[in-house]
Amino acid sequence: MAEAHAAVAFSFTVTPDGYNVNINHEALWAVWESGVMSWKKRMHKLKNNIRNGVFPASPTSWLFVVTIILGIRLAGADPSFGWIEKIHKHTPG
Incomplete structure (x- = not known):
């Protein structure tokens, strides 16, 4: 259960005293890095498809x-x- 709780990057709670926002910067950074890696793979696949499509x-x-x-x-x-x-x-x- 501790691992699942640590994986939450953003938590927002409302109490009678006000609201509380907790942001896990490491988790957000991991999500950002995952997105960057995904786009790099996508661009590499596009480049590879173009190169192989006109190979002859x-x-x-x-x-x-x-x-x-x-x-x-x-x-x-x-x-x-x-x-x-x-x-x-x-x-x-």
Whole structure:
């Protein structure tokens, strides 16, 4: 029972004399650290998913593809074969 009582980070009691607020800073810090660790893991998973999702292609090949598409677009040709215009026509706003 002592462990469960020590795990409470915030307690608020109202008495006829007033109110009493007890904050366990160590427990709050542990909750904060847990949240930070969770976000770090989430960012690492996102980075890993992006890296593994484009694995066969190197950054150089992506740059090459983007350069080719930009060159075609600046030359006046439509690399999407009209699909972008169709999408704009059928979506509101």
